[in-house]
C-alpha cells in the first residue's frame with residue numbers, strides 16, 4: 001500500500017483550513033492553497049488568514065506545533081507546481097461542479113503518477129465530478145467528506161467510484177484512520193451520500209419552518225440541541241457553523257441530482273430567509289454572524 005507523506009489542501013475556507021490544520025497537527029507536511037488576486041502584495045495572505053482564524057478557536061500549542069509543518073503559499077494558479085510531490089491532494093473549494101472540474105484538469109496536469117486526489121464535496125456525486133476527465137484521473141479519485149469542525153468530528157465519509165483504484169481507497173482509509181484519527185464509513189455514490197442526504201433534510205426543514213411558521217430559533221435549538229444529542233449548537237447554530245452561503249449550493253446540488261418525484265425534491269428549493277441573510281453578510285460564524293450574533 002502506498003504511503004501518504006505529503007498532502008495538499010486546495011481551498012482555505014471553513015473546511016480546507018480546518019483539514020490542513022488537522023493534517024499538520026498529525027505531523028504530516030501539508031500545503032494550503034487558495035485564490036489570490038494577481039496584484040496581491042502578500043500571496044500567502046488568504047491561506048495565512050484562514051489559519052489565523054483557526055488559531056483564535058484552537059489552543060495555541062496545537063497551532064505552534066502545526067505551524068512548522070504547514071506551508072501556505074497562496075495562489076492556486078501560480079503555485080500548482082507545488083502539488084508535484086504531494087501524495088494526496090484534497091480539494092475543498094466552493095460547492096460548484098464547474099469550478100471543481102476545471103480545477104481537477106489543472107491538478108491532473110501537474111500531479112505525480114499514483115498520487116490520489118479527493119474532494120470534500122458535501123453533495124455532488126463522484127460520477128459527476130469525474131465526468132469528462134481522463135480515465136487515469138478517475139482511477140486516482142475519490143471523495144473524502146470531512147465534517148465540521150475537521151479537528152473534532154471523527155466521522156469521515158469515503159466514496160469510491162466505479163473506476164477508483166481499490167488501492168487508493170485503502171491508502172486513504174488507512175491514512176485517515178491511523179494518522180488523522182477518523183472513523184471511516186464507506187458510502188455509495190448517492191447525492192449527499194449518507195450524512196447529508198439525511199442531515200440536510202432536517203436543516204432545510206428547520207429553515208422553512210422558521211420562516212413559514214415563525215418557529216422560535218432559540219426554542220428550537222434548546223430542544224434539538226443537547227436533548228436530541230446535537231452538542232451545543234442545535235440546528236440553527238449548526239447552520240451558523242457550517243456557513244449559510246453553502247446552503248444554496250448544497251440545496252441546488254441535491255435538488256438537481258434527485259430524481260423527479262423524490263419526496264424531498266421540493267424541500268430543497270431556495271429559502272428566501274437564507275438568501276436575504278447571505279445578501280446582508282450574515283453568513284454565519286465566518287461572516288457577521290448568522291442566526292446568532294457573534295459575541
Ligand code: NAD
Nearest residue numbers: 011012013014015034035092093094095120121122148242
Ligand atoms: P468556504 O466558502 O468557506 O471556502 C471555500 C474556499 O475555496 C474559499 O476560500 C475560496 O476562495 C476558495 N476557492 C474557490 N474557488 C477556488 C479555486 N478555483 N481554487 C482555489 N480555491 C478556491 O467553503 P467550505 O464551507 O469550506 O466548503 C468547501 C467544500 O467543503 C465544499 O465542497 C463544501 O460542500 C464542503 N463541506 C463543507 C462543510 C461545512 O460545514 N462548511 C462541511 C463538509 C463539507
